[in-house]
Amino acid sequence: MAGKTVEPHPLTGRAAPAFNLPASGGQKVRLSGFKGKKAVALYFYPKDMTSG
Secondary structure (H helix, E strand, O other): OOOOOOOOOOOOOOOOOOOEEEOHHHOEEEHHHHOOOOOOOOOOOOOOOOOO
């Protein structure tokens, strides 16, 4: 990677892109639905109960 700077956490301190995801029960969760809340934590992980 000569000549490139790699950020260890490229989104830290930056606004997250708009998205919506399926939730349990068939509902959708939209990031915009949390607007005005004090904080939102996003947590992503590999498929549950797998090696990754």
